[in-house]
Structures are given as structure tokens and as C-alpha cells.
Amino acid sequence: MLVYIYDGSFPGLLTAIYESYYRREKPEEILAQDQWQHTLFAQEVVIKTDEKKADKVYQAIKDKISGFAARNAYCVFLAEVPGAEMLIYNYLSRGWKLGAKLDFHLADEAVLQVHTVAKKVRQEAHRMLGLVRFRLLKHELYYAQIEPDHNILQMISPHFARRMADQNWIIHDVKRGLAAVYNQVEWVLTPLERPKTISLDETGLFYESLWQKYFSSIAIKSRKNLRLQRSFLPKRYWKHLVEMDESRSRFAESSVLSPQSPVKTYK
Amino acid sequence: MELLEKLEILANAAKYDVSCSSSGSTRKNKAGGLGNSYASGICHSWSEDGRCISLLKILLTNYCIYNCAYCVNRSSNDIPRAYFTPDEVAKLTVNFYRRNYIEGLFLSSAVITSPNHTMELLTETVRKLRNIHNFNGYIHLKAIPGADLELIKEAGSLVDRMSVNIELPSASGLKLLAPQKKQDLIIRPMDYIKLQIYEHKEERKISRKVSHFVPAGQTTQLIVGATPDTDLNILQLSEKIYKNYELKRVYYSAYVPVSEHPKLPQISQPPLLREHRLYQADWLLRFYGFRAEELLNESQPNFDLELDPKTNWALRNLHLFPVEINRADYETLLRVPGIGVKSAQRIIRARQVRAVTFDNLKKFGVVMKRAQFFITCRGKYGGQISLENKLLRQYLIAKPKPIQHSSPYEQLSLFNESVPSIPSEVMLSNLTGEL
Numbered sequence: 001m002l003v004y005i006y007d008g009s010f011p012g013l014l015t016a017i018y019e020s021y022y023r024r025e026k027p028e029e030i031l032a033q034d035q036w037q038h039t040l041f042a043q044e045v046v047i048k049t050d051e052k053k054a055d056k057v058y059q060a061i062k063d064k065i066s067g068f069a070a071r072n073a074y075c076v077f078l079a080e081v082p083g084a085e086m087l088i089y090n091y092l093s094r095g096w097k098l099g100a101k102l103d104f105h106l107a108d109e110a111v112l113q114v115h116t117v118a119k120k121v122r123q124e125a126h127r128m129l130g131l132v133r134f135r136l137l138k139h140e141l142y143y144a145q146i147e148p149d150h151n152i153l154q155m156i157s158p159h160f161a162r163r164m165a166d167q168n169w170i171i172h173d174v175k176r177g178l179a180a181v182y183n184q185v186e187w188v189l190t191p192l193e194r195p196k197t198i199s200l201d202e203t204g205l206f207y208e209s210l211w212q213k214y215f216s217s218i219a220i221k222s223r224k225n226l227r228l229q230r231s232f233l234p235k236r237y238w239k240h241l242v243e244m245d246e247s248r249s250r251f252a253e254s255s256v257l258s259p260q261s262p263v264k265t266y267k
Numbered sequence: 268m269e270l271l272e273k274l275e276i277l278a279n280a281a282k283y284d285v286s287c288s289s290s291g292s293t294r295k296n297k298a299g300g301l302g303n304s305y306a307s308g309i310c311h312s313w314s315e316d317g318r319c320i321s322l323l324k325i326l327l328t329n330y331c332i333y334n335c336a337y338c339v340n341r342s343s344n345d346i347p348r349a350y351f352t353p354d355e356v357a358k359l360t361v362n363f364y365r366r367n368y369i370e371g372l373f374l375s376s377a378v379i380t381s382p383n384h385t386m387e388l389l390t391e392t393v394r395k396l397r398n399i400h401n402f403n404g405y406i407h408l409k410a411i412p413g414a415d416l417e418l419i420k421e422a423g424s425l426v427d428r429m430s431v432n433i434e435l436p437s438a439s440g441l442k443l444l445a446p447q448k449k450q451d452l453i454i455r456p457m458d459y460i461k462l463q464i465y466e467h468k469e470e471r472k473i474s475r476k477v478s479h480f481v482p483a484g485q486t487t488q489l490i491v492g493a494t495p496d497t498d499l500n501i502l503q504l505s506e507k508i509y510k511n512y513e514l515k516r517v518y519y520s521a522y523v524p525v526s527e528h529p530k531l532p533q534i535s536q537p538p539l540l541r542e543h544r545l546y547q548a549d550w551l552l553r554f555y556g557f558r559a560e561e562l563l564n565e566s567q568p569n570f571d572l573e574l575d576p577k578t579n580w581a582l583r584n585l586h587l588f589p590v591e592i593n594r595a596d597y598e599t600l601l602r603v604p605g606i607g608v609k610s611a612q613r614i615i616r617a618r619q620v621r622a623v624t625f626d627n628l629k630k631f632g633v634v635m636k637r638a639q640f641f642i643t644c645r646g647k648y649g650g651q652i653s654l655e656n657k658l659l660r661q662y663l664i665a666k667p668k669p670i671q672h673s674s675p676y677e678q679l680s681l682f683n684e685s686v687p688s689i690p691s692e693v694m695l696s697n698l699t700g701e702l
Contacts, residue, residue, distance in 0.1 A: 106617040107627040130311040130321075134366045142365065160367075163303050165296055166401075167365060207362045213271055217278040218324065219314035222523050222537055228317025232310070243312055243368075 008032035011054035030085035136204030291483030302404030331377035335445035353392035371405030386414035440494030605638030
């Protein structure tokens with residue numbers, strides 16, 4: 001059994017695809033380092049990430065298949081579901097053969113699976129545009145915590161940089177220890193630990209109570225339909241929504257957030 | 268009065284306005300400004316009735332000079348009243364927006380003092396938001412019937428969407444329940460907004476400096492079930508409005524019994540299913556190429572509550588079916604029950620590279636429960652029963668059987684408290700061997 005092991009980054013995965021092509025071999029699995037456990041019968045190949053090779057593959061996807069296919073592959077990568085690497089691998093393998101018409105083959109299992117997963121990721125990213133809840137901290141900083149199923153932080157950040165252009169904000173994916181930090185000029189992606197406590201601004205709490213009041217007043221009692229509500233807004237998201245009971249009293253007072261050095265800068 | 272209390276009263280008063288969408292506009296943020304709009308709209312939360320919350324939906328005031336029987340805010344109703352100042356609304360909007368609670372503002376109002384005075388207050392609020400707070404998020408503003416058209420024009424150049432409520436589906440209903448409102452008074456601002464949208468669009472072709480006018484278009488709303496109007500009346504009215512006034516949406520609101528009035532019907536529950544059928548039909552008008560008289564006619568003026576409008580139409584037009592999935596054009600596919608816009612597009616795409624099979628259809632999102640009777644795939648018919656069968660209707664209505672729990676048999680378990688219920692004398696005889 002041939003197993004490719006890469007560093008867990010998207011360029012790493014693309015390098016693996018490059019190597020597979022030029023070595024003329026098909027791995028049975030492609031796994032990130034931290035997911036890999038040694039087994040007796042596997043033949044391991046450690047892939048060293050090479051930006052040049054990765055760029056070549058990415059460009060080839062765009063030229064030989066389509067930009068849409070490249071975006072699909074990236075979405076599936078962000079899904080962080082088990083086996084995502086092989087889904088992408090199989091999808092692109094079909095793509096090298098079928099070319100630009102790849103995404104017309106909706107009945108093809110490899111294409112269908114990638115479409116299904118990519119759709120889930122895009123749906124969650126869109127949903128999160130509405131569900132991010134900023135809380136006003138001291139020093140005019142708007143801070144939001146999210147725990148999305150998929151790693152969609154970098155998909156949603158440009159939207160908030162355009163929209164909340166005149167305020168400082170942090171969107172913190174506490175599940176992955178990752179934060180998008182914006183300073184009214186540019187946003188960066190940086191690792192950030194879950195803060196033990198945060199210090200809220202006093203006036204901010206007033207608007208939170210106004211929002212809770214609004215939320216409970218706007219429902220029409222004689223049309224009450226909790227099942228419908230849950231189907232649009234699954235309960236796993238309620239934890240970070242200030243209007244839901246689940247979110248009350250999660251934060252205590254006073255502490256400082258200290259972002260570490262940024263890993264990537266986006267303008 | 269406290270802001271909290273005001274918000275409660277005026278949100279309560281506004282909740283019967285159905286519209287919540289924040290779509291259709293592509294307003295961009297300005298340098299140093301706050302907010303932009305998102306073409307497809309964004310929902311920010313869902314309230315307990317399952318309706319989405321996208322905009323901060325409030326009335327400027329619920330003091331009203333009118334006394335419409337169907338409305339909570341009618342002047343004779345004994346409810347707490349309040350009013351916001353334009354500044355309060357602007358501040359509230361901006362602060363909710365900064366926390367990403369909302370996509371923008373949906374501002375409406377009861378009519379205080381006069382239509383002109385009310386419209387002036389509404390416009391002032393919007394002006395403050397745009398000019399002082401540099402707010403570029405979505406704004407949906409109600410146009411007050413009877414207000415000067417110049418006022419409506421100014422408001423229109425500031426907001427993204429405007430709406431005038433038609434309220435009731437017929438002039439006779441209006442006369443009965445809202446004698447102070449006249450249908451032509453409602454139509455006038457609608458017509459005016461349509462013309463202005465058109466004019467601004469033409470002028471913008473020449474110069475980009477001309478401001479947008481209601482870029483997300485206008486909508487309206489009418490109440491279903493408060494008057495004896497049939498679904499056919501309502502649907503024909505919608506069709507006319509879509510055609511003549513180029514509205515983006517007509518919203519239907521099931522009448523919620525908010526008051527007891529001799530002229531109002533006595534109902535305990537709002538007619539939600541009827542409202543749902545109207546929405547389904549509305550979609551058929553706008554996206555599926557149906558006409559109102561295809562869906563309903565004088566002999567059947569109301570929708571079947573058991574079957575959706577499209578399936579119903581198909582049952583009355585069996586001679587058009589079955590259609591071949593691999594050959595039918597897009598318009599024909601759209602008319603098959605169980606096939607929607609998305610799945611029709613997928614079929615068209617997929618069959619360019621390979622013939623589509625029944626198995627594929629399910630994966631494309633086609634509802635096979637309904638579609639199977641009306642289609643063939645590569646010449647094969649896959650329905651459980653043929654189209655001519657008299658039971659077809661029954662098959663389409665049937666709900667999936669719930670799992671039976673009251674089975675006379677039960678799974679044996681070592682640790683069950685209950686011993687299989689065999690009469691004790693039988694057990695005894697089993698033990699002793701005496702039969």
C-alpha cells in the first residue's frame with residue numbers, strides 16, 4: 001500500500017499530486033503528517049512541500065481544467081473532512097482526462113463527491129456571513145468567536161474587511177486556534193489561543209440586551225415553528241449567538257488578547 | 268420612555284410585515300464608511316416562528332390616524348404606543364450593524380398626523396443614516412400612500428428598496444376593512460416609483476453621476492384570508508402587478524387574527540398552508556414560466572391543499588406527459604413535478620456529456636416521489652404505476668408511512684423487566700407438563 005504523507009498545507013497537497021504524476025504512481029492514500037500512524041504494510045513516501053511544484057499544479061488545473069475546478073479543489077481542502085485529499089486527487093485525475101468539461105460530468109462519482117463537499121463548505125461560509133456576532137471590547141475592538149465545521153475563516157474575512165472597513169475587528173475560530181485580525185487597512189490570518197477571559201465594553205452590553213429584546217419581540221406567537229427555526233439555524237451554531245439562551249454568561253471579565261506574529265498578510 | 272421598551276413595542280408592531288429579504292442591491296462601501304450590500308442577501312438569524320431575520324424591522328411609530336380592521340395598530344385598538352426619533356433609529360441601526368446582527372434597516376411606520384409628515388420623518392431618518400453616519404448597508408423603506416411624490420423621490424434616491432403595501436387583494440375588501448384607504452391611492456406611488464427607476468436607469472447610461480434609484484426594486488404585500496377573495500383573484504392580481512409595475516416580489520401574509528371585528532372572519536389559526544400554496548404558485552409565475560390561468564380557473568378557483576400547484580397542474584394536463592429527460596428542453600423540464608430550477612439546470616448540463624439515468628436524477632436533487640410518474644429516461648418509464656392509473660393522485664398525496672411502534676411482537680431482551688406476556692396458567696402448564 002502506497003501512502004503519501006504531506007505537511008497538511010494546500011501547497012503540500014499539490015506537491016503530492018505533482019510527485020504522483022511524474023513518478024507515474026497512484027497513492028492509495030494521501031495523509032497529513034499529524035493524521036498518519038505507522039503501520040506495518042504501508043510503503044510511506046514523505047512529500048516535501050515545494051512551492052514551485054505546487055504553483056505548477058495549480059496553474060495546470062486552471063489552464064487544463066478550469067478556474068472553477070481549482071476553486072472546488074480548494075474548498076474541499078478547507079472542508080477538513082477525512083479522505084478529502086483522495087477526493088481531490090480523484091477529481092483532478094478525472095479532470096486531466098476530461099478537461100474543461102469536467103464539471104459537466106455530474107453523474108461521475110469523483111465529480112459528484114467533490115461538488116457535494118464543496119457545496120457544504122460554501123454553504124457554511126455563506127451562513128457564517130450572517131452568524132458572526134461581534135462583541136465590543138475595551139479599546140474599541142470588535143471581537144467574534146466562531147466554531148464552524150469547516151475551515152472557512154479565510155473565505156469570510158474579505159467580506160468583513162469590505163463591510164466593517166472603519167472598525168478594528170477579530171474573528172476567532174476557537175476550534176482551530178486561528179484568527180483573522182483587521183486593523184482598518186488589511187487583515188491577517190494568525191494563530192490565536194482561546195482567551196480565558198475577555199473585557200467587554202459597558203455600552204456594548206446595552207446593545208446586546210436591546211438585540212435580545214428585539215429578537216424575542218419579532219417572532220409571531222401564533223406562527224411558532226421551532227422545527228423550522230432549527231432547520232435553518234442548527235443548534236450547534238447557537239453557542240455564539242447573543243440572542244440565544246445558550247450564549248449567555250459565557251464570558252467573564254478582564255483579560256488581554258495577544259495575537260502572535262501573523263503568518264499571512266492579505267491586502 | 269426607555270429605549271428598550273420602545274424597541275419592544277415598535278418591533279412588535281412591525282412583525283406582521285412579511286418582507287425580510289436584503290437582496291438585489293450591490294451598493295458598495297465608501298471610503299471611511301460602514302457597510303455595503305450583498306447581492307444575494309444574507310440572513311442573520313431565525314426567530315421562533317422560523318422566519319429569517321435579515322433587517323432590523325421596526326416602525327418609526329405605531330400611533331396611527333387610520334382604523335383598518337385587520338391591523339394591530341388601528342387607532343381604536345388599546346395597545347401601548349411609542350415613537351422613535353430619527354436619531355434613535357439611526358443609532359440603533361448602526362450599532363446593530365457593527366455587531367453583524369443585521370444586514371440593514373427595514374423602516375416602516377403607522378401614519379402619524381398626515382401621510383406627508385410621516386414620509387418626511389422616514390426620509391429624515393434615512394438621510395441621517397446615509398449622510399451623517401456614512402452608512403452604506405441595505406435600507407428598505409415603506410412609501411406612505413398619499414404622501415407627496417417629491418418626498419418619495421428623495422427617499423428613493425437614498426434607499427435600496429421601497430414598498431407600498433396593497434394590503435388586501437381587492438378594492439371591495441379594502442372598502443370593507445380599511446375604508447380610509449383607496450386602491451388607486453396605493454397604486455399611484457407604485458407607478459411613480461416604477462417610472463423613476465426606469466428614468467434613473469436610462470440617465471445612468473449617459474452619466475454615472477446620476478444617483479441610483481431604488482436599485483433593489485420595489486415589493487408589496489397583501490393579506491390572505493381576511494377577505495373572501497379566492498386564490499385565483501390573488502394570483503391574477505400578482506401576475507398583473509409583476510407585469511405592469513415590474514415588482515421584484517409580492518409577499519403574502521396569512522391573516523393572523525389580531526382583533527375581533529364583526530367584518531372579519533372568525534379563525535383560530537392563520538391559514539398558513541394556503542399562504543404556502545400561494546408562494547409556491549408565485550414562484551411558478553416568476554421562475555417557471557406559468558401563467559395564473561393555467562394554475563387555477565373559474566371552476567377551481569382555490570388551490571388544492573393536499574397537492575402543490577405544479578403537481579395539480581400536471582394531473583390536469585396528463586396528455587403532456589411523460590417527457591423524455593434526455594431530450595426535453597429546459598422549459599418543459601421545469602414543468603415536471605419534482606424538478607426545480609437547480610435540478611433542471613443540472614440535467615441540461617449533465618446530458619451534454621452523457622445520457623442521464625434514473626439513478627443520476629436522484630443525485631441531481633430531483634424529487635423522484637413526484638417526478639417518476641411524469642418522465643422517461645432513455646425511453647424507459649420508471650413510475651410505480653402508469654400515468655393512466657386512477658390511483659395516481661393517491662400515490663402522489665401519500666405520505667411515507669411512519670414506523671409502526673404498536674407492533675404485537677417485541678424484541679426479546681435479557682434485561683427487560685417485562686416478561687413475555689404469556690398467561691400464567693399456560694406458563695404453569697408448560698412447566699409441569701400438564702397440557
